[in-house]
Amino acid sequence: MNKPTLFTCLSPALLHLYDLNQSVVVIIDVFRATSTICTALYNGAKAVVPVADVERCKQIGAEIGGITAGERDGKVIPGLQYGNSPAEYPRDFIEGKTLVLTTTNGTKLLHMALECGAADVVTGSFPNLSAVCDFLVKQNKNVILGCSAWKDRFNLEDTLFAGAVISSVKEHFTIHCDSSLMAENMYELHKDDMENFIQLTTHWHRLAAYGLQKDLQYCVTKDVANVLPLYKDGVLVVG
Amino acid sequence: MNKPTLFTCLSPALLHLYDLNQSVVVIIDVFRATSTICTALYNGAKAVVPVADVERCKQIGAEIGGITAGERDGKVIPGLQYGNSPAEYPRDFIEGKTLVLTTTNGTKLLHMALECGAADVVTGSFPNLSAVCDFLVKQNKNVILGCSAWKDRFNLEDTLFAGAVISSVKEHFTIHCDSSLMAENMYELHKDDMENFIQLTTHWHRLAAYGLQKDLQYCVTKDVANVLPLYKDGVLVVG
Numbered sequence: 001m002n003k004p005t006l007f008t009c010l011s012p013a014l015l016h017l018y019d020l021n022q023s024v025v026v027i028i029d030v031f032r033a034t035s036t037i038c039t040a041l042y043n044g045a046k047a048v049v050p051v052a053d054v055e056r057c058k059q060i061g062a063e064i065g066g067i068t069a070g071e072r073d074g075k076v077i078p079g080l081q082y083g084n085s086p087a088e089y090p091r092d093f094i095e096g097k098t099l100v101l102t103t104t105n106g107t108k109l110l111h112m113a114l115e116c117g118a119a120d121v122v123t124g125s126f127p128n129l130s131a132v133c134d135f136l137v138k139q140n141k142n143v144i145l146g147c148s149a150w151k152d153r154f155n156l157e158d159t160l161f162a163g164a165v166i167s168s169v170k171e172h173f174t175i176h177c178d179s180s181l182m183a184e185n186m187y188e189l190h191k192d193d194m195e196n197f198i199q200l201t202t203h204w205h206r207l208a209a210y211g212l213q214k215d216l217q218y219c220v221t222k223d224v225a226n227v228l229p230l231y232k233d234g235v236l237v238v239g
Numbered sequence: 240m241n242k243p244t245l246f247t248c249l250s251p252a253l254l255h256l257y258d259l260n261q262s263v264v265v266i267i268d269v270f271r272a273t274s275t276i277c278t279a280l281y282n283g284a285k286a287v288v289p290v291a292d293v294e295r296c297k298q299i300g301a302e303i304g305g306i307t308a309g310e311r312d313g314k315v316i317p318g319l320q321y322g323n324s325p326a327e328y329p330r331d332f333i334e335g336k337t338l339v340l341t342t343t344n345g346t347k348l349l350h351m352a353l354e355c356g357a358a359d360v361v362t363g364s365f366p367n368l369s370a371v372c373d374f375l376v377k378q379n380k381n382v383i384l385g386c387s388a389w390k391d392r393f394n395l396e397d398t399l400f401a402g403a404v405i406s407s408v409k410e411h412f413t414i415h416c417d418s419s420l421m422a423e424n425m426y427e428l429h430k431d432d433m434e435n436f437i438q439l440t441t442h443w444h445r446l447a448a449y450g451l452q453k454d455l456q457y458c459v460t461k462d463v464a465n466v467l468p469l470y471k472d473g474v475l476v477v478g
Binding site: 010011013014017151152153154155156159176177178179181182185186189200201202203205 | 249250252253256390391392393394395398415416417418420421424425428439440441442444
């Protein structure tokens with residue numbers, strides 16, 4: 001029997017090159033949307049609603065009585081209640097609540113994946129690495145690892161997560177894809193020194209300027225919020 | 240004094256994210272356009288005219304009495320005279336002649352760079368690595384290393400060449416770019432095993448099926464055709 005295929009897409013601007021139809025698409029936005037999403041769900045959030053813009057965030061938040069959240073330049077967006085830090089969503093705050101989250105790169109890619117006919121859309125980051133890998137192996141469908149990038153530019157943190165997934169699941173897939181080969185190489189090269197290497201990335205420099213170092217180290221820590229956010233009827237719930 | 244910047248663009252589909260104005264753009268199409276271009280010029284070709292399509296190739300070839308060349312799927316395109324292999328252009332054949340070359344990925348990127356206001360457009364591959372590096376250091380302008388990719392998909396051979404350039408010139412530039420950091424890492428990881436590693440790439444598999452292994456090994460050999468192809472008034476000449 002032929003194994004399903006796996007491709008890594010390094011930027012939303014390259015997504016049109018891949019066939020998403022009937023595939024599982026993993027949305028990857030390590031710093032910090034997909035790290036925050038799995039953390040909120042792991043800590044008992046009922047659901048996370050990913051929305052593309054601030055007005056829609058406020059509107060849905062008001063309609064369903066959800067927690068509205070989003071940041072620009074490391075600060076909570078005026079009119080929203082919370083930010084985009086996983087540390088803001090401990091169990092004693094988020095349990096039983098719905099988080100309405102607006103982010104730039106990750107949300108955009110998620111909606112693009114849906115429009116392209118993906119069978120399943122899930123979100124991944126280091127805190128839920130194993131949950132993502134287990135799901136991909138179980139589904140036995142073609143996979144696209146979709147890096148959210150930064151304003152369409154390639155970024156290393158999303159690539160390293162793609163590499164971590166590939167390193168774990170590759171026996172189960174047919175992989176003819178230079179992006180995947182590169183991602184796996186980069187992960188193997190840096191997996192034992194992630195905490196230091198990640199400090200060389202451009203996004204680290206951007207966010208560390210806002211004092212978010214602790215947040216960023218959490219985002220590259222494996223399996224500390226190990227649930228699978230699965231997109232279903234407009235919301236992300238534990239799959 | 241501030242050093243000029245250097246960015247690596249991994250695909251023509253990402254070129255719009257970079258400011259090319261007044262920059263030096265290095266067009267990279269290792270397998271095999273930019274390897275063939277420097278080889279023809281090194282062996283005494285008067286000029287290489289890069290053209291986007293077959294009809295234009297025939298037309299210009301007829302007008303100037305040039306050698307028309309181009310391949311699709313590893314075969315010479317019907318109506319053209321030669322292919323896209325550097326081995327086809329030894330000195331005793333190409334000296335004093337003009338090569339009119341149509342390629343898919345490299346030529347497209349070259350024309351895009353010109354439209355974006357690049358100050359200088361040059362082509363690079365392993366056979367002319369040092370000539371490219373020397374030029375970049377001397378020019379002291381901002382640099383974009385432009386990978387031609389394959390039908391807009393990321394490829395490793397172009398990335399490895401970008402990494403080789405960065406590894407050599409990085410002291411002279413300000414580099415805040417995850418693509419560049421990755422390219423340099425990948426080059427350092429594989430520089431002593433290039434001949435084998437390159438056989439894992441998708442493009443190798445595509446071209447090796449046509450019996451082009453020897454060609455491909457040549458394309459990753461450093462400084463064997465060490466001239467600088469510089470684009471000027473519609474043609475590439477030795478800079």
